Amino acid sequence: MRPLFRFSLIAAAAIAFAPLTALAGGASIDPIGEATTSHADYASNLIIKYREGSAGRVNANALNMAVAHAALLQSGAQMHYYRTLASGAHVMQLNREMPIRELEAAARAMVATDPNIEFAEPDRRAYKALTPNDTQYTKQWHYFEKTAGINAPAAWDASTGNGVVVAVLDTGYRPHGDLARNIVSAGYDMVTNVSTANDGNGRDNSALDPGDWHFAGQCSSDDRGGNSSWHGSHVSGTIAAVTNNGAGVAGVAFGAKILPVRVLGRCGGQASDMADAITWAAGGGVWGVPANTTPARVINMSISGTGSCPAAMQNAINFARSRNTVVVVAAGNFNKNSSGYWPANCSGVISVAAVGRTGGKASYSNFGNLVTLAAPGGDMANSQADGVYSTVNTGTMSPVGDGYAFYQGTSMATPHVVGTVALMLAKKPSLTPDQVASLLKSTARSFPKTCDECGAGMLDSAAAVAAASR
Structure with missing residues (x-):
């Protein structure tokens, strides 16, 4: 079970060894408030x-x-x-x-x-669309470009996700200077397998990412090894990086808070740990784990495994839905029908395919009738700049310092949808998971390039938020 992102060997080398821009210090600026307290309403x-x-x-x-x-x-x-x-x-x-x-x-x-x-x-008012002052925002084409962007600036004029908790089930997080302020708590480490946890123990009360590096052959016979991905931090940054702080990048729902839940170590993670993580994130009790005092309304799972949906996973998803928690998952990165990959083939989830910068299906993205919609995941075949830009750590193995990187994958597409769901729920907290899915589909825009079996269309954050506001 592995995190869902891909990059070429050339890109991987660049990410691993090229100097990454560190977050500059400076005064922070509080994000703008929700439109519910502004003249817009x-x-x-x-x-x-x-x-x-x-x-x-x-x-x-x-x-x-x-x-x-x-x-x-x-x-x-x-x-x-x-x-x-x-x-x-x-x-x-x-x-x-x-x-x-x-x-x-x-x-x-x-x-x-x-x-x-x-x-x-x-006689309604309209305003110019918000443009964040984050210094590297211009690299985040996936938010604002007309071809394949999600129309985020117009969505920000209506909502920033204020008050919504988003659980990210992933490799954990790093206290990145462009992210830490939007981490709601230390979360929880649900990884029980000490040999793959990479932090020297099993479950504990810290979801900090120690790195998921591994040596060749350590995870499988054909595994060539790999550096730490900082996958959870990259996903979390797309959802809720601190925004309008004059540094770094922006997040889709920068008024929301991230609840990190660690389920992946080196060599991936286990369905049983993920099932407990879903239950706990949604506010349910898990034996031996303290109660979650900040239950999530949305869960991001940029994860994929082969085979049918495990019953334990489906039961956990059903529980989350009973708590009105929306579960959003990656369709998978194998250029195959997502029906053969979980949790994309579990019932009741919002499954996300990936498009590249041209708006067509990313070469790696899974597809099929189980896909709900598509969002920018990047496609770096021609340029790293065509990937999704977000927060990472600069360490190749253990954590070193703050940085940013372009990644590609349905892992990167999923948090765009998750962030948009947070924007929607901030406007209308009563929305059910089925209502959220319906609004996302009904407001999705047509693909500018070919994306067969990629769901209802391409994510339009502004249209989805507007529909949720009615």
């Missing part, structure tokens, strides 16, 4: 359109009569005619700002009681 005008030939179309003053029955006036607000649009609709100005939801309710009441009204709606 308030309005001071209503737009009312009367049907052609009705009194309101001719005499704008008649609009004042239309609001007499509305809940708007019951709250003490008043409004008067302001101007007429080219379409004939009238802008009515309020004497104070009011929440969008209240204005929407008043508008619905107007339409329901006056057949002459064609439509009524709040």
